[in-house]
Amino acid sequence: MANMKQIAQMARVSIGTVSHVLNNSAGVREHLRRRVLQAVQTARYQPNQLARGLRRDKTDMIGMIIPDITNPFFPAVVRGAEDVAFSNSYRLILCNTDNDHSKELAHLNELHTYLPAGLIVIPSNFSDLTVQAERYRRAGTGVVCVDRLPKNWSGDSVTADNEQGAYDATRCLVKLGHTRLATITGPLHLTNAKERLSGFKRAMREVKLLLNPEYVQETTFDKRGGYLKTLTLLRLLPRPTAIFAGNDMIALGALLAIRELGLNCPKDVSLIGFDDLDLGETTDPSLSSVSQSGYQLGTRAASILLDRIQGDKSPAKHLVLETSLDLRNSVAPPPSGNRVTKPLKRRNRRDGQEIVHATS
Amino acid sequence: MANMKQIAQMARVSIGTVSHVLNNSAGVREHLRRRVLQAVQTARYQPNQLARGLRRDKTDMIGMIIPDITNPFFPAVVRGAEDVAFSNSYRLILCNTDNDHSKELAHLNELHTYLPAGLIVIPSNFSDLTVQAERYRRAGTGVVCVDRLPKNWSGDSVTADNEQGAYDATRCLVKLGHTRLATITGPLHLTNAKERLSGFKRAMREVKLLLNPEYVQETTFDKRGGYLKTLTLLRLLPRPTAIFAGNDMIALGALLAIRELGLNCPKDVSLIGFDDLDLGETTDPSLSSVSQSGYQLGTRAASILLDRIQGDKSPAKHLVLETSLDLRNSVAPPPSGNRVTKPLKRRNRRDGQEIVHATS
């Protein structure tokens, strides 16, 4: 691997001149400049980023910390961030925290030894990320939080309008005539889960609907959690006729549970999720959801970070992106009054309809 | 940020001694050693990875190049790799190529200036990755290819047994009585797509079934491609009764197309995908698929790479992971002979069944 010294020799100039040409840090006479560029080309020279970073006390890497790349919502965010970063010739160092507080801390602690130009973080939890981030800020390294915020976070952030999105979804269910609305929230120490719950509650209050405390179930943001809590909800009496799920993974689990109990979505139970993941389009029934763009979350976060890197010293930005309600087949008016307590089946009978159909 | 010199002063030893303690590179008397460790603790010292990498000509980063993190199969691979890497205190630098050849080259060219300890690559295409990789190898940097291989790749690799998986799926359809089998393949310049096609063909040959060339459609590995090619297939006469899709994204698109044409899966058309993504569980009908573990692909690749990093000089390894067939509701025997040419609808009527059901 060629280094600067060799380029300098090839171009018969000093090493300093090479550097000047490469960084435009001083005017260099055209013929020398040409010689240098020529040498760079023929040797396919590329500056060693470690040496460069060491000297400048900052690299062109952006650390990105996310809970779990396996959850389909996050890759979209990563992709958005990567696209913006890449086109500004920054690279992403990706770290999974697995929603594990200590792993988040570990990554945060180690990452700065690579002197990243900035950090994009989807916090694992209420953590004292704030404290860590302070250290980065003092070192002149920007930190942008995405999707959810740590306690008392006052730095830059990009989030969706979770409260309003949840409110809209709930209002929609109310308008369809539902009165027994339930919700399955994500972990309530996460700000996004909390905001979605409060949007839900606001809509309920607004139409003066009573909210049975049992109708609010908290769980993890995954399919399994949604499945279990839906079983719980649907065994309550009176049974809720509509469920607002804290995200689409929860909604997916809910769908499975609804089927398994021999109920029909949307006839017996309406369902709305949050995130509007692609996979909601092909479920049975297709899933209604509050749509937010993970990709945009990522691009905006990266843009803000790049601004900071380029010296933007303005006060902390709190970008809140709008959501929209994407209605598909998982919502309908509540079942008509009488058969409120349609009995539950025990076994999965998701094929029942088709068998009946086949005999016709 | 504290550096070694400061630690040395705090511990009243030389900077060399600090290094020796940290790297166990020489015996250090216990009381000095303790002093050093003490200082490291109180100063929360962590060695600067750039300086370290510069000096040792190698960092603890692993470059990972993937086509598109947004395709649900790849995050699993990334996650597997990340888990193994992390627990050996390596970090991942993630690069999307977007299936773009030139972007792959760009990443490959720039990545080595960070002196990564190794590379894990899911190649974008037939590319001359081979040439690039040679450069890395000569620099002592291991490269492992995953999922699909570049032309003439002779380095380490981890792939699924695509041929056998496709064969098994096809055999299953044949056993159910299908004779008009079609397949929608991924881009045939990708080895995994090619292997799956050849497994499909082997099964057909074995039972002496004729393969109408029109029944083989090539497209991109995504939903849209699957959707379009399925429309094409289902308008052929005679219409195929079973489709083997090159991956689950294609299968998803196929599902949409089948619905849109007013046909029923599996009654009119059976469908098997490849990858066994999570989302196949909640589609309507649930999707049968050849199961391969992206996570395992990732962990095994990382393990091989770590071995190389630790000096394993053995000949190139070609790990091929077994697949298994995961049957769900998207397969059934072919429709009984007569109504072969059931007319196609033009519009989406995916709710038709439920409406019928509701009136009963």
Next chain:
DNA sequence: TTGTAGGCGTTATCAG
């Protein structure tokens, strides 16, 4: 067993 010093490849300062 411990300390000293040279150098990894850059950038940045400062003479000339």
Next chain:
DNA sequence: CTGATAACGCCTACAA
């Protein structure tokens, strides 16, 4: 405008 030269923080002979 150009060229030496001194860091950046760490590792590692080699000397003491």
